[in-house]
Structure formats: structure tokens, C-alpha cells
Amino acid sequence: MNYGLGMSRPPIASSRPVTTVLHGVRDVDPYSWIDDPDDPETADYLRAERDYYDARVAGLRTVAAELAAEMTARVPEVEPSAPWEQGGWRYRRVTPAGLEYDQLLRRPAADPDAAEHLLLDLQVVHDEGGTSYSEEGLIEISPDGRWLAWSIDLDGDEVYALRFRDLTTGLDLDEVVPRTYYGGAWSADSTSYLYVVHDEAYRPFQVWRHLLGTAVLSDELVFEDLDDRLELELHASRSGRWAVVTLAGRGFTEEWLLPTADVSSEPRLVRPRELGVEYALEHAPAHGPNGTDGFYVTTNLGATEFQVMWAPEGDPGAWVPLVAGDPAVRVWAVDAFAGGHVLSLRRDGAATLRVVPRAGEPIDLLPEHAGGMVRLERNEDWDAPFVTVAVESFVQPAVVQDVAWDGSRTVRHRTEVVGVDPDVYVCERRLVPRPDGVEVPVILVRHRDTPLDGTAPCFLYGYGSYESCLDPDWGIDFWRVLPSVLDRGVVYAIGHPRGGGEMGRRWWDDGHLAAKHHTFDDQAAVAEHLLDGLVRAIVSRGGSAGGLLQGALYGRRPDLFAGLVAAVPFVDVVGSMLDETLPLTAQEWLEWGDPRTPEEHAWLAAYSPMLNLPDVADRPPLLVTGFVHDPRVLVREPARWVARLRASDPEHGAGDDPTSPVSPRTVLFRCETGAGAHGGPSGRYSELEFEAELYAWALRALGVA
Numbered sequence: 001m002n003y004g005l006g007m008s009r010p011p012i013a014s015s016r017p018v019t020t021v022l023h024g025v026r027d028v029d030p031y032s033w034i035d036d037p038d039d040p041e042t043a044d045y046l047r048a049e050r051d052y053y054d055a056r057v058a059g060l061r062t063v064a065a066e067l068a069a070e071m072t073a074r075v076p077e078v079e080p081s082a083p084w085e086q087g088g089w090r091y092r093r094v095t096p097a098g099l100e101y102d103q104l105l106r107r108p109a110a111d112p113d114a115a116e117h118l119l120l121d122l123q124v125v126h127d128e129g130g131t132s133y134s135e136e137g138l139i140e141i142s143p144d145g146r147w148l149a150w151s152i153d154l155d156g157d158e159v160y161a162l163r164f165r166d167l168t169t170g171l172d173l174d175e176v177v178p179r180t181y182y183g184g185a186w187s188a189d190s191t192s193y194l195y196v197v198h199d200e201a202y203r204p205f206q207v208w209r210h211l212l213g214t215a216v217l218s219d220e221l222v223f224e225d226l227d228d229r230l231e232l233e234l235h236a237s238r239s240g241r242w243a244v245v246t247l248a249g250r251g252f253t254e255e256w257l258l259p260t261a262d263v264s265s266e267p268r269l270v271r272p273r274e275l276g277v278e279y280a281l282e283h284a285p286a287h288g289p290n291g292t293d294g295f296y297v298t299t300n301l302g303a304t305e306f307q308v309m310w311a312p313e314g315d316p317g318a319w320v321p322l323v324a325g326d327p328a329v330r331v332w333a334v335d336a337f338a339g340g341h342v343l344s345l346r347r348d349g350a351a352t353l354r355v356v357p358r359a360g361e362p363i364d365l366l367p368e369h370a371g372g373m374v375r376l377e378r379n380e381d382w383d384a385p386f387v388t389v390a391v392e393s394f395v396q397p398a399v400v401q402d403v404a405w406d407g408s409r410t411v412r413h414r415t416e417v418v419g420v421d422p423d424v425y426v427c428e429r430r431l432v433p434r435p436d437g438v439e440v441p442v443i444l445v446r447h448r449d450t451p452l453d454g455t456a457p458c459f460l461y462g463y464g465s466y467e468s469c470l471d472p473d474w475g476i477d478f479w480r481v482l483p484s485v486l487d488r489g490v491v492y493a494i495g496h497p498r499g500g501g502e503m504g505r506r507w508w509d510d511g512h513l514a515a516k517h518h519t520f521d522d523q524a525a526v527a528e529h530l531l532d533g534l535v536r537a538i539v540s541r542g543g544s545a546g547g548l549l550q551g552a553l554y555g556r557r558p559d560l561f562a563g564l565v566a567a568v569p570f571v572d573v574v575g576s577m578l579d580e581t582l583p584l585t586a587q588e589w590l591e592w593g594d595p596r597t598p599e600e601h602a603w604l605a606a607y608s609p610m611l612n613l614p615d616v617a618d619r620p621p622l623l624v625t626g627f628v629h630d631p632r633v634l635v636r637e638p639a640r641w642v643a644r645l646r647a648s649d650p651e652h653g654a655g656d657d658p659t660s661p662v663s664p665r666t667v668l669f670r671c672e673t674g675a676g677a678h679g680g681p682s683g684r685y686s687e688l689e690f691e692a693e694l695y696a697w698a699l700r701a702l703g704v705a
Helices: 040-056 058-073 122-129 482-486 505-509 517-531 545-556 573-578 585-592 598-607 636-647 684-701
Strands: 018-022 025-029 084-086 089-095 103-108 117-121 135-141 147-153 160-166 177-180 184-186 192-198 204-211 220-224 231-236 242-249 252-259 279-284 294-299 307-312 320-323 329-337 340-347 350-357 363-365 373-376 386-392 399-404 409-414 425-433 439-447 457-461 491-495 537-543 563-567 622-627 667-672
Touching (some): 040 636, 040 667, 058 482, 135 184, 147 184, 147 192, 279 329, 294 329, 482 491, 491 517, 517 545, 537 684, 545 563, 573 585
Parallel strands (some): 184 231, 204 231, 457 537, 622 667
Antiparallel strands (some): 103 117, 184 192, 204 220, 242 252, 439 491
């Protein structure tokens, strides 16, 4: 293996060809040996790539530090969350001045003058953990308010140690469950806790019951499902009466119910799994005919964009229509309360809410700005006289409101803006026509003084998979990060290609499996539209499945971009979908396709970035990221892609100018060899430093001083 020293000599992985033939198609993989990051040879290669990256971007450190200073200066000194009520207490989370992680506090809900009590300090947990990373899995208060179930991951591999804290003493019990996942539910008497366990392929598949005060070895298996196409989810109904086990696949679901009054009983099947049928239950006591108990059912059965049905509590699989489906409105969910229910909807690309009181007219809550959204905030109490909602946009701080059942509103919380005037930014939504008659939305955010006349540079973000929606709550931290971009005259664009869910279920249907190419072609059309007189140059970015989007654009349309950032990219589509031992593979066949089938292998091979490298002369600069602890896109995937790109280039991805980190043909791989997760580092300041590093590279690629 040849690892160069200095900026001008990239690492060159040794080639050890392994030939496979599938459906008559021959593939030679020279880098299959790059696999386990704990293997010394792979670890050496990854460290060499990181050293090379650090050397090549050394000239960007000053600007990255400047960006990080700007971003951290926008963080409020003390940062509180919106408070919420639960079981007679008012809770909130607060990050103290200068710290990375927050605290969980509470006081009696009825006494606004009462002192708050500290329940959990995640900064202390992080410091005692001894790593550079920590992320909570769950924080759940027991029904009687005495116990806190909480879990933490200290590496980034999404394996969470679960603990139980006595809130009367502030001390954790001795029992610790070492391997758990997201989701949980308390028994009604607060003596037992149900938790989720994932297998070695990181598929959540079991529910276990822990009795407080007993050894973990005595925990009992409550539920198990071995169908590896499905992932298990667990939550307690807002009514508190049921623990709901959901088995979620791509395009089909199955649910089981367990009464919280008797968590030792056998779970009850609602409706057997059926490919193409999705449903979700929401317990609604006294909402049925003549005040009967039952469930709202959100389902696509008989309605492409979903409809709402009703099921009696005694027979939850017997559904009758309640709210007919509307082909122009995607029904995402129903949330029930004593005073009514709330429909989460998607209309014309926008997330909206319809508040439906038990008595009175429905109230529609709509966003005020292009690209904005209205969504439910944290609502724990069944008997609350209001619902708490968040109104968000890309150009105004988020506002959390309490909406009473009569429609009156009270502001509960406002996002604090430090050193930013929101009124200097504007946002608009445009539609990009495609030859097949589809119009692809794109959101444009800019400083009001930045023109759309072809002179400004542009940063384009995209995802386009799993029916996910790039809304303001996606994770784009506008108020801390984007002003540093927008104030430098850069237009920020968010594409909504098919494969996402911005335009409803049909948008996903027409952007996955055999239609996956629409995702890439739609985003390319967005870029072409922007370059046609609106902006002068584009750097494109996306992560995970959005990283696949970047890899596909890099291979298919490199001419459109001044640079691309492929974050934790899913680029070995065929190889990953053939390896059933990998996390997520079996569940993903209904999203991407199963290459064991000739036709589906052809779909995947046609766009897989690993198999479709661009011509060397056409390559714009490329920045790739990866994390050795990432369980979703294993680090070997971007590493092998980068190795292939280097081998296909006589200069091994050093670029036309090896002293510049953004010269044409440059390939850089920022591999995080320490703690870190699929989404990056943890901690509010560390996250911003990471963003500043990537934006420093992107701004240089755009020619922004």
C-alpha cells in the first residue's frame, strides 16, 4: 500500500481484485479488503486519508475558524427549550452558558414560582463518559413522575446503555441494560419498563420488560419478530393505556397492542402484515360512536394519499371509514386528545395541521412563509386544554404556540435570535418543469440584497428518498449556520426531487425502485434551472441517501457543479443490497431494489456511483465524509468509492493544483476515525465547528472570499 506524504501525494490503496459475475454482468472490486475499521490495515488506510485531507485543507483553517466563531456567537448564552406539561409537572431542557449539552429540569405545573429541580445533566454524563461524543437515545418519565428511563450512546454506533433514575433521590439504580435502541414504554403502575433491542445487523426486532429493582439478567422477552424486512418501533399511547409495537417496512406495516395495565400479557395483533398496506393506530377513548373507546387509524388502504378510519377498542382490526382520502392531501398522522384530535397533513408541498375539536369547527393551521411548516410540538398530557404546535420557516425564528380547542392562541416559546436580523432574508418557492409534466419544487433562501440575476453563487441541498421531507425542521440550522453563508452573497437552495415526500405519497412512488432515476434527473433539472440566469455557480450537498444523490450527480452531470459534498454517502448500492449481513439491507430492498433479481440489479447498476465514475477530465472537486462508528452507512462504502476514484485518475485525485483543496479533479475524504455518528459530531458547538469546516471548503469552491 502506497501512502503519500504531504499535500501532493494522496493515499493510494493497494488493488486486490475480486471478480464476481451476477446475471451475466462481471464486476471487479479491487478494494473489498477495505472493510472493518478495527482491522489494522484498513485503519491505516483511513488514517492516511484523514491525514491527507487535513494537509490539503490546512489553508482553510483560518476561514473555518472565522465561520465557527460567527456561528457560535449566534448561540444564546443560555438556551432553553419550549417547556411541556406531563403528569402535573412542567418540564424543560436548558443548555447552560458555555456548555455543549443540556439539562432536564422540572417544577410543579401549578406553581410558576416554584424552584426547578435538576433531573439529568447530560454535560456531566458526557464528561464522565470519557469520549468526544455522546447522544441520548430516550428520556422517558414514568406515569407517576418518580422514575426516569434514560439511555446514552458514547461512540456514535447507536448502541444505547439504558438506566433508571429515582427522581426522589436523584440516583440511578444499579441495573444497566447495555444494548438498547430507540423507543420504550412504561407500565401504567410505573414498576416496569418496556425497551427495544436491535440485533447485530442493527435491526430493532425485540421488546423486553425490565422490572425496576431486579437484575437485568432476569428481564423477560415480550415480543420478537424475525422478518428482516421490518424494523420494530415502540411507544406508549398518549392516553397511557396501550403500548404500541409497530413493525415498519418500506410500504407495509403491522401493529401489536399491549395493555400498560398488564405488560405481562400477550401482545394483541391488530391486522396481519400485507405488502402495500400501511397503517398506524392512535388510541382515542370516548371518541367513538356514543362515546365509545377505540382507535383512529391512518392508512393507505383504499386511499393512495391515506385516509382516516375508526376501529373499536374491542376489535382494533375492524376499520370503518371516518375521513375520506383526498388525492391532493397527504394524511401523515392523527393525534388524539380529550378535547379533540389533530390531523397532520401535507398540501401543495407544505406541512400543515387541522385541529378538530370534539365540539366546534375545525381549525386549519398554515405556514406563513414559502417553504414553511406547522407541526405538533411535544404534547404529553391527554387532558390538555390546548395542543402545542411549532410554526417554522427558513426566514423567521420558530414560534411555539398553544392552540386552544376554540382556536385561540398563546405563545409558549420563541427561538432566540442572537445577532441576526431575520427581516434581511427572503425566501421563495419555485417550480421547475420536467419533460414528463412534473414540476419539481425548489426553495430559495437569500439575503434581500443578493440578486437572482446570474451573478450570485449557490449552495444546493438535496435528499429525495424514503418519503422524507426537507422542511425547516430537517436539521438545517438556519439561525446559527446559514447567515454566515447568506451574508456572503450566497443563495441557499433546497431541492425537492421525487423520492422524497414533499408532494405526498405519489412523490415517493415516482422516485424509488424502478423510478429512482427521477430523483437524480429532478435535482439536475433544479441545478440547470438555477444556472439559467439565476445563479453563476453551484456547490451541491447531501448526506446518506442524499450522499447517494451527490454521487449520482457527480457521475451523471459533473458539468453542473463547482463542487460536491457527499456526506456519509450510500454509494455502493449494488454491493450493499447484496450483503444481508449489513445493517438495513433487507429492509431497504423495497426502497432501492433487490439485485438478486436481474431486472432490479439493472436498475441499481445503472446509477450506482461505485459503478458509474465520471470521466476524469470532467470531475469537479469532491469532498466525501465518513465515520468509523457509523452503523447506517459503513465507512467502508465511501472509502472504497474514494479508492476507485483515485485509481481511475492518473493524478489519483490530487487535482489540477495540488496546493488547492478545491481545484478540478480533487478528491478529499474526511474520515472521522474517532467517536462520531451518522449525523456527525455531538454537542452544540462541536456540530457548528464541523459545519464551519464543510462550508469553508464549499465557499472556496464557489470562489467566495
